[in-house]
Amino acid sequence: MYLYNSATHKKEEFQTHTPGRVEMYTCGPTVYHFAHIGNLRSYIMEDVLEKFLRYSGYDVNRVMNITDVGHLTSDADEGEDKMLKGAKRENKTVMDIAKFYTDAFFADCAKLNIKTPDVVEPATNCIDNYINIVSRLVETERAYVAGGNVYFDTSKLDRYYVFNDHNEEDLAVGVREGVEEDTNKRNKNDFVLWFTKSKFEDQALKWDSPWGVGYPGWHIECTGISLKHNGEYLDLHCGGVDNAFPHHTNEIAQSEAFLGHPWCKQWFHVAHLNTNDGKMSKSKGEFLTVSLLEEKGYDPIAYRWFCLQSHYRKALVFTWENLDNAVAAFNKLVARIATLKEEGEVEQEIFDQYKAKFLQQMGNDLNTSMGVTAIFDVLKAQTTDATKLALIADFDKVLSLNLIEKAAAKRAELSAQQTAKTESGYTVTGEGDPAIDALVMARYEAKRAKNFAEADRIRDELKAQGIEIVDTKDGATWKRA
Ligand code: AMP
Ligand code: ZN
Numbered sequence: 001m002y003l004y005n006s007a008t009h010k011k012e013e014f015q016t017h018t019p020g021r022v023e024m025y026t027c028g029p030t031v032y033h034f035a036h037i038g039n040l041r042s043y044i045m046e047d048v049l050e051k052f053l054r055y056s057g058y059d060v061n062r063v064m065n066i067t068d069v070g071h072l073t074s075d076a077d078e079g080e081d082k083m084l085k086g087a088k089r090e091n092k093t094v095m096d097i098a099k100f101y102t103d104a105f106f107a108d109c110a111k112l113n114i115k116t117p118d119v120v121e122p123a124t125n126c127i128d129n130y131i132n133i134v135s136r137l138v139e140t141e142r143a144y145v146a147g148g149n150v151y152f153d154t155s156k157l158d159r160y161y162v163f164n165d166h167n168e169e170d171l172a173v174g175v176r177e178g179v180e181e182d183t184n185k186r187n188k189n190d191f192v193l194w195f196t197k198s199k200f201e202d203q204a205l206k207w208d209s210p211w212g213v214g215y216p217g218w219h220i221e222c223t224g225i226s227l228k229h230n231g232e233y234l235d236l237h238c239g240g241v242d243n244a245f246p247h248h249t250n251e252i253a254q255s256e257a258f259l260g261h262p263w264c265k266q267w268f269h270v271a272h273l274n275t276n277d278g279k280m281s282k283s284k285g286e287f288l289t290v291s292l293l294e295e296k297g298y299d300p301i302a303y304r305w306f307c308l309q310s311h312y313r314k315a316l317v318f319t320w321e322n323l324d325n326a327v328a329a330f331n332k333l334v335a336r337i338a339t340l341k342e343e344g345e346v347e348q349e350i351f352d353q354y355k356a357k358f359l360q361q362m363g364n365d366l367n368t369s370m371g372v373t374a375i376f377d378v379l380k381a382q383t384t385d386a387t388k389l390a391l392i393a394d395f396d397k398v399l400s401l402n403l404i405e406k407a408a409a410k411r412a413e414l415s416a417q418q419t420a421k422t423e424s425g426y427t428v429t430g431e432g433d434p435a436i437d438a439l440v441m442a443r444y445e446a447k448r449a450k451n452f453a454e455a456d457r458i459r460d461e462l463k464a465q466g467i468e469i470v471d472t473k474d475g476a477t478w479k480r481a
Contacts, residue, residue, distance in 0.1 A: 001056060001363040004313060006163050006244060006267040011365055014266065017233040022053050022060045025226045025264075026117060027239040027247065030067040031101035032086030035108055037288045037303060037318065038273035038280035042240040044304055045270045045312040045366070047114040049238070051398045052362050062117040063229040066105075068098040068124050069205050070195075071218040076246055077182065077192045081215075084204055094204040098122070108290040111300040113400035119229045123216070127207045129224040130216045133258050134193045134209075142257040147184035148197030150211055152254050154189040162252055163244040163267065191250050192217040219250040227255070234264035241269040271315045273307075280318070288318065296320075302327045305401055308368040330401075336379055337392060337407035338414065344384030354378055354391050362398065371399060424448075427475035436467055440476055 001014040016022050026046050029035055035043075053060050073079030086097045106116060134150055137143035143152050154160050195203075196214035206213045216224075226234055239248060248267065255263040273280055280288065290300050306326035310316045354377065361370035378391045389404070396403045420428045420437040428440045439458055446454040462469065466481045 001053070002365055003266060003268065004365050005265070006269045007265070012266075014236075016058070016235040017265075020057070020059055022058045022235050023230040023233065024050060024053075024060055024062040024236045024238070025222070025230055025234055026062065026064045026237075027222055027243050028064040028066045028120070029101075029105050030071045030082050031098050031105060032082040033101060033282050034287070034289045034291070035105050036280050036282055037290065037293070039240070040108060040112060040114075040290065040303075041273040041307050041316065042238075042270040043109060043114050044112055044307045045368075046238045046268070047112075047400070048308065048368055048398060049236075049268060049366055050115065050117075051400065052366060055398045056359065056363065061119070061230065063119040063121070063226060064117040065221055065225045066098070066102055066120060066122040067218065067221060068094070068102075068122050070123060070216050070221060075218070075242075077217060081203060087204065098124075108300075111290055111294075112304050113301065113402065121225045121229065123221040123225070124205060126221070126224050126228060127216065129228050130194070130220045131209050133220065133224055133227070133254070134216075136258055137193065137254065140257070142254075143193055144186065145211055146186070148212060149184060149192050149214075150194040151185060151190045152193055152250065152257070153186060154191075154253060155187045156257075157253055160189060160249065160253060161245075162249055163269075189246075191219060191246065193220050193254065219247055220254060222247070222251050223255045223258070227258075232259055232261070232263075236266045236268060237264045238268045238270070241271050244269050270312045273316050273318050275318055293323075298323065298327065301402055301406075302330050305330045305372075308372055308399060308401075311369060312366060333375065334403065334406045334410055337389075337403055338410035340385040340389050340407070342386065342389065344386045346390045347383050347387045350381065350383045350387050351391055351394075354381065355394060358391075358395055368399070371395065375399075375403070421475075425474060427472075428478070429472075429475070430478040431480060436462070436465070436478060440469060440478055444476070 002011050003014045004011045026043075029039060050060055050062050068083060069081065071082050073082060073085065083094045083097060086101070087094045090097060092100075102122070109116065134143060137152065138145065138150060141153070142156060143150055145151075194209055194211055194214055194216055196209070196212035203215060206215055226237075237248065237251075244267075252263060275285065275288075277285060286292070290303070293300055293303055303323065306323055307316070309326060354374070357377070358371060358374045361367050361374060364370070375392055375395060378388050378395075381388065393404050415432075420430075420434065420441065426441060426444050428437045430437055430440070439462055443455050443458040443462070446452070446458060459469075462478075467478050468481050469476050469478045
């Protein structure tokens, strides 16, 4: 498989430390609010990546943290702890907020067919791990204590900006407008590993440490949790593109300073989902959540399909119109699959040929839009329906669009719609109840015979049974209201 690596800025052949095994880490959600569908774009694309690696034969150990402490409103160690902000907003405890939004996150994931990672670890579970790492960094003088907090010393690194070729000034944290500069820092990029002198006296969760009572910084969480569950060599680290700096940059700095060897080879960053107004937000404009999609009558899987149609490295604009177009295309695809019959044998040679093409296209930097096109190619192929159904079911192990189930449901809906005809050609299409068909036809015959009283009586009888009739060109359709 070839995957773009944001650490080297190149598409590279995917390699792992242990052949056949992928140690994979994903930055999990900060559970202070519902995830927006932008957050979920990242998790959908990472889910496809994980499933594709498994489909390609790898054994994958996927680890995800749940950020329930330490992520401040600015990613650069400034502002208030987001969890505390959530707790104040809802007048609940931080732990109540964490539990509620962790459950909500996984409920959203389930609706989007995002598999739960093998290991899910809340940040507050691993305080000893962070203290252990920070202690070693202080002992080896890679970190220092100032003003009560522990800071990582970035001046001792050979290279700090791993992911970008950005202008250092643009990235200089702590000197952004509206952000007060932390005068404890020796260098502008130094970041907090452990807070004791929090500016916020009401910080809810605090633990004892060699540097006083306090709480961990956000970046150290991911290092601690990954080292605990993935070991010293990580193969693949994922996150949204905003995580690249400073979060992932800081993770690399502290992990490699602690380990004394390179840590993670391959970095996978998902570009943002934006709205027409720009950045997606949880507090401004329409708060786009999975629940909102459902309230508006959308199937969450249609949103997954919408995401798969674009490449993960391209920013994607969400509008309701774009989603409607995706839904129409998705329904058409399902309707086409519904016309396939469980007939004939699977033609193995053709199956293998199409599967190889799918592997090659998805293996080219996870080209999901080509993966989706592969389904249309299968539908056009010169082969048995059994082969087509087998291929679609196979590709759907990775795409997770419930294509076979949805097509079966569509087929059942269509077969329930049976048609009946009178001798004069009047066609009645309904939900498969011959007694109702007969009444609809009798009403037509009464009208034809100009027996309007009888026609009205039958109409009232149908109405009383909750049947709605719509006249068509050559007859009528009916359904239960
Ligand atoms: P958070 O809950 O803020 O820690 O974010 C969870 C994940 O969503 C992280 O991997 C972010 O990089 C990612 N993310 C945040 N905003 C967006 C967006 N608009 N589009 C795609 N991913 C995003
Ligand atoms: Zn992280």
